[in-house]
Amino acid sequence: MPARLSELSDEYNVTQDTFSSLLLDPEIPCPKGLVSPSGKADAKRFSVYRNNVVVGLTGALADIFPAIQRLLGEEAFMSLARLFVADNPPTSPLMFKYGAGFAEFLEAFEPLANYPYLGDVARIERLWLDCFHEADAPPLALDALAAFPPENLGDIVFEKHPAVRLFSSQFAAVSIFSANRQSAAMDGIDPAAGEDCLISRPDAQVDVRQIPQAATLFFQTLFDGHTLGEAANAASNLDAEFDISMAISTMLEAGIFSSCKINNEDLGETGQ
Amino acid sequence: MLNATPRPIPADHEYLAECSVPARAGAGLKGQHVDDILSDEYKMGFFEVHAENYMGEGGLPHQALTEIRNNFPITVHGVGLSIGSEKGLDKDHIERLAKVVDRYQPGIVSEHLAWSTHDNHYYNDLLPVPYDQATLDRVVSHIGQVQDRLKRPILLENPSTYVAFEQSTMSETDFITEIARRAGCGLLLDINNVFVSATNHKYSPEKYLSEFPLGHVGEIHLAGHAEDKDDDGETLLIDAHDRPVADEVWKLYKDVVTQMGPIPTLIEWDNDVPEWRILRREAKIAEAILDAVPEHPLLGERHASAAE
Numbered sequence: 029m030p031a032r033l034s035e036l037s038d039e040y041n042v043t044q045d046t047f048s049s050l051l052l053d054p055e056i057p058c059p060k061g062l063v064s065p066s067g068k069a070d071a072k073r074f075s076v077y078r079n080n081v082v083v084g085l086t087g088a089l090a091d092i093f094p095a096i097q098r099l100l101g102e103e104a105f106m107s108l109a110r111l112f113v114a115d116n117p118p119t120s121p122l123m124f125k126y127g128a129g130f131a132e133f134l135e136a137f138e139p140l141a142n143y144p145y146l147g148d149v150a151r152i153e154r155l156w157l158d159c160f161h162e163a164d165a166p167p168l169a170l171d172a173l174a175a176f177p178p179e180n181l182g183d184i185v186f187e188k189h190p191a192v193r194l195f196s197s198q199f200a201a202v203s204i205f206s207a208n209r210q211s212a213a214m215d216g217i218d219p220a221a222g223e224d225c226l227i228s229r230p231d232a233q234v235d236v237r238q239i240p241q242a243a244t245l246f247f248q249t250l251f252d253g254h255t256l257g258e259a260a261n262a263a264s265n266l267d268a269e270f271d272i273s274m275a276i277s278t279m280l281e282a283g284i285f286s287s288c289k290i291n292n293e294d295l296g297e298t299g300q
Numbered sequence: 301m302l303n304a305t306p307r308p309i310p311a312d313h314e315y316l317a318e319c320s321v322p323a324r325a326g327a328g329l330k331g332q333h334v335d336d337i338l339s340d341e342y343k344m345g346f347f348e349v350h351a352e353n354y355m356g357e358g359g360l361p362h363q364a365l366t367e368i369r370n371n372f373p374i375t376v377h378g379v380g381l382s383i384g385s386e387k388g389l390d391k392d393h394i395e396r397l398a399k400v401v402d403r404y405q406p407g408i409v410s411e412h413l414a415w416s417t418h419d420n421h422y423y424n425d426l427l428p429v430p431y432d433q434a435t436l437d438r439v440v441s442h443i444g445q446v447q448d449r450l451k452r453p454i455l456l457e458n459p460s461t462y463v464a465f466e467q468s469t470m471s472e473t474d475f476i477t478e479i480a481r482r483a484g485c486g487l488l489l490d491i492n493n494v495f496v497s498a499t500n501h502k503y504s505p506e507k508y509l510s511e512f513p514l515g516h517v518g519e520i521h522l523a524g525h526a527e528d529k530d531d532d533g534e535t536l537l538i539d540a541h542d543r544p545v546a547d548e549v550w551k552l553y554k555d556v557v558t559q560m561g562p563i564p565t566l567i568e569w570d571n572d573v574p575e576w577r578i579l580r581r582e583a584k585i586a587e588a589i590l591d592a593v594p595e596h597p598l599l600g601e602r603h604a605s606a607a608e
Contacts, residue, residue: 040466042430043386044427045386047418064464064531064532066534070463070531072528080425081424119420120422121352121424124353160359164357164358
């Protein structure tokens with residue numbers, strides 16, 4: 029195909045190969061086979077398609093990454109988005125899945141080297157949208173653990189709710205995300221202070237909560253299928269100050285599990 | 301009738317509202333309008349959703365659409381199948397569409413005479429096809445593939461275009477007529493698209509409509525367009541869906557429904573989406589025009605042709 033691009037101006041039949049290569053490269057002239065009523069190739073007319081594609085895709089990125097847009101300003105965001113779109117057109121007609129590589133793109137963009145947290149803020153925004161569209165499942169009731177005898181609590185294992193993600197950043201990406209999603213000032217945020225978060229959807233709305241590092245390990249251990257006792261040990265080993273009752277109330281409020289049962293027991297299941 | 305194809309409804313997806321779409325005005329559903337719509341005393345005839353917006357697994361979009369579907373008939377309008385694609389349809393995407401259709405039991409399913417995906421890249425726009433024999437054969441076969449999977453006829457929408465293909469060997473109306481005849485699909489007549497394309501390619505929209513196979517039309521779309529100039533300084537209309545329907549389009553609409561009788565009519569407003577009451581006002585204008593139209597003998601012909 030590229031060998032034939034040089035012959036484009038003489039091409040009479042315009043294939044979808046040709047049409048697509050024109051869409052994302054404004055340097056290639058409009059081929060003769062696409063005409064206006066005066067019978068000639070009309071760059072302005074073809075540019076309507078180029079413009080529709082670019083405006084549509086950059087607009088989709090702006091919808092997915094509003095905190096990044098606020099951080100960069102609309103104009104800078106749109107210039108960056110155009111660069112990203114030209115090299116990374118979507119590979120699925122589901123636009124809510126777009127922008128997976130945007131975080132890496134921001135990190136690799138030399139002029140933004142002084143803002144190394146942007147990539148992680150973008151990752152949190154992408155995870156936010158993943159959780160928004162994830163499958164439905166009733167979360168565990170707030171008093172679900174009360175159904176178990178106290179001596180068995182350590183043996184409980186949980187099933188993760190589909191709409192839950194954990195994320196750890198070496199930057200203050202969670203505070204920066206939250207401030208910019210709420211259009212709030214960033215006073216008092218030290219970008220270099222690492223932060224973790226739990227992203228979940230307790231009702232239809234997605235919540236992003238900052239959590240201690242030990243809580244991340246605690247939840248991840250439970251997601252991996254280990255018991256409550258094992259998870260508590262792992263978290264306490266990481267941080268002697270780990271507050272397990274706080275972590276348990278967070279996990280129930282945030283609705284991050286859909287069921288639990290006593291490990292290796294057939295009849296202990298309770299989803300209510 | 302096309303929009304009332306009887307089909308079994310799975311027991312886990314029963315809705316309080318009817319499946320079949322009345323010959324009334326409807327509106328494109330926007331998430332920000334859902335609360336206003338549900339609390340509105342005025343009940344719209346139906347709502348149309350873009351299929352792709354409901355191809356996620358769960359969450360708020362499905363919660364909102366389930367509420368709407370319990371109160372109204374809906375129509376499902378696909379924007380991502382790329383029916384005109386040179387490289388075949390994405391079977392996974394057909395399955396996703398089938399899932400949305402099974403779940404929400406729409407009275408009408410429609411798609412576009414356009415392509416949007418090529419070599420695994422999705423361009424998020426409705427791109428034009430040449431009107432020649434190879435394209436015709438391909439589009440007919442693709443529609444057959446979709447209809448076979450959905451086990452129901454779909455409606456195909458006429459495009460708005462900004463360039464013409466020199467390789468075209470037939471008129472758009474002849475092309476569309478052949479598609480409907482061979483694929484056994486219905487048509488979605490977008491009258492704003494007719495006006496936009498007619499202006500852009502300097503033909504008469506009235507003549508286009510006189511050649512359009514109205515007997516196959518199961519739904520009408522109306523929307524607003526923007527105005528620009530091409531390289532020759534000639535008027536170039538853009539199918540922007542960002543403002544009220546133009547007066548010229550209302551006039552063409554009135555002529556069409558006077559000819560064919562009342563028919564489900566959708567107001568599309570996808571960019572710079574206004575408050576619910578503004579969109580509702582547009583739909584009420586269409587509803588008033590429909591109310592003034594007598595039932596017409598042509599409607600009988602439509603029933604007959606759709607039942608083939």
